[in-house]
Amino acid sequence: MDKIVALSDRIYRMVLNVYPRTFLDEYGEEMAQTMRDQVRDALAKRLVFGVLGLWLKVLPDTIRSAFAEHMRQGWWFKPTRHGFGFGFAIAIGFPLALLSRTNGTWSSITGMADTLGFQPDSQWPLFRLMALGGIVLAGIGLHGFSKRIDFESPIRRRVTIGSIWLGVALGLLVFHIPVFLPIRSVPLLGGLNAIPFALLTFGLASIGVSAFRQKGFGVLSFIPLALVASLGWWRFVIMTPPLVFVEGVLEASAVLIHIAFWFILGAVVWADPQEGTDPAAAR
Amino acid sequence: MKSGQSPDDFLPLSESVFQILLSLADEDRHGYGIMKDVEARTEGRIRLAPGTLYGAIKRLKAQGLLAETGERVDPDLTDERRRYYSLTGSGRRVLRAEAARVADLARQAAAKNLLPGWSQITEPA
Numbered sequence: 001m002d003k004i005v006a007l008s009d010r011i012y013r014m015v016l017n018v019y020p021r022t023f024l025d026e027y028g029e030e031m032a033q034t035m036r037d038q039v040r041d042a043l044a045k046r047l048v049f050g051v052l053g054l055w056l057k058v059l060p061d062t063i064r065s066a067f068a069e070h071m072r073q074g075w076w077f078k079p080t081r082h083g084f085g086f087g088f089a090i091a092i093g094f095p096l097a098l099l100s101r102t103n104g105t106w107s108s109i110t111g112m113a114d115t116l117g118f119q120p121d122s123q124w125p126l127f128r129l130m131a132l133g134g135i136v137l138a139g140i141g142l143h144g145f146s147k148r149i150d151f152e153s154p155i156r157r158r159v160t161i162g163s164i165w166l167g168v169a170l171g172l173l174v175f176h177i178p179v180f181l182p183i184r185s186v187p188l189l190g191g192l193n194a195i196p197f198a199l200l201t202f203g204l205a206s207i208g209v210s211a212f213r214q215k216g217f218g219v220l221s222f223i224p225l226a227l228v229a230s231l232g233w234w235r236f237v238i239m240t241p242p243l244v245f246v247e248g249v250l251e252a253s254a255v256l257i258h259i260a261f262w263f264i265l266g267a268v269v270w271a272d273p274q275e276g277t278d279p280a281a282a283r
Numbered sequence: 284m285k286s287g288q289s290p291d292d293f294l295p296l297s298e299s300v301f302q303i304l305l306s307l308a309d310e311d312r313h314g315y316g317i318m319k320d321v322e323a324r325t326e327g328r329i330r331l332a333p334g335t336l337y338g339a340i341k342r343l344k345a346q347g348l349l350a351e352t353g354e355r356v357d358p359d360l361t362d363e364r365r366r367y368y369s370l371t372g373s374g375r376r377v378l379r380a381e382a383a384r385v386a387d388l389a390r391q392a393a394a395k396n397l398l399p400g401w402s403q404i405t406e407p408a
Contacts, residue, residue, distance in 0.1 A: 023338075023341065026341065027337040027340070030314055030365075031314075031337050033314075033315075033365065034315045034318065034337075035333050037315040037361075038318070038333075058333065061333075061335055062332070062333075064334070065334030065335055065338045069338060072342075
């Protein structure tokens with residue numbers, strides 16, 4: 001019986017991570033205590049079925065109330081002066097750079113341009129400019145965001161900012177200086193294309209994880225972020241022809257995930273820092 | 284309650300909030316005590332889950348309608364210390380105003396013969 005209470009307590013403490021950190025700091029322990037009482041009560045009345053029934057009631061309530069708490073804490077769009085600029089830079093820059101390197105997007109854009117009589121090819125300067133500008137914008141935006149985040153350790157901050165600017169520098173070199181083009185034609189080494197995106201994605205993921213941690217999402221936030229980060233690396237690993245289709249799917253998924261991610265990251269970081277990010281202020 | 288606010292500014296209360304305040308009307312309780320009291324009074328119709336309960340407690344505390352009265356052990360439960368809550372003067376006024384509002388609704392319904400047996404409801408003093 002005690003084991004069931006202990007197991008339920010452990011699971012509930014994990015689930016509690018969906019609440020904003022300020023809320024959790026104030027009521028997390030008490031909520032866990034109350035849940036333990038409820039589990040003991042349910043066990044005494046209806047054994048394991050009672051506990052299952054309790055969980056079926058508690059989980060939807062947790063999702064609903066956690067969402068409500070995030071909304072109340074200004075989680076939804078409340079742009080601050082600097083946050084808006086940096087958010088705009090990233091939201092435009094990163095997808096722009098990413099899209100410019102995605103074969104399907106490239107083909108569709110050149111196809112449209114061709115229809116209009118422009119007859120561009122893959123070396124068309126506008127696309128190179130698009131990728132270049134996108135990467136620089138993404139770097140500036142990510143750097144700006146990184147200043148608004150509590151990384152909880154100076155090393156994490158340095159690594160994050162370092163990876164962002166290394167990614168920008170490599171992106172400019174690998175993609176847009178003609179002398180590097182022969183390298184890209186060598187099988188496997190063509191994966192160099194992916195390194196800047198992997199670095200930028202790592203910076204993005206690091207900022208995102210810290211932003212979510214500030215808001216109390218904790219470990220749960222690693223799941224989508226790890227996926228985002230790993231997509232960047234898969235792009236690097238998968239370069240052989242049989243896997244081209246997989247690569248395309250992964251790239252398309254990466255674009256979608258990134259768009260969703262900007263939305264969430266923007267919402268979190270643009271939230272008014274006076275509400276929700278400072279536990280002391282919230283009390 | 285901020286200065287210049289009247290109890291009517293908080294009305295109508297949601298049913299959960301009304302029940303939480305009502306459970307504190309006669310004695311201080313901890314979170315689980317509130318849950319049990321609400322469940323018992325409503326004969327199981329309202330079963331508060333921790334998320335709803337503590338979300339409401341947080342808001343009511345911020346509005347000055349309830350307050351913490353310290354931590355102590357509940358002799359009927361485990362020997363863990365629990366945080367107790369009490370109704371503030373403002374909370375009691377809001378609760379009274381909401382009860383009067385609901386009673387007024389009931390009186391109006393009774394006047395239209397929608398509540399058989401409720402014709403004896405008296406006017407408020």
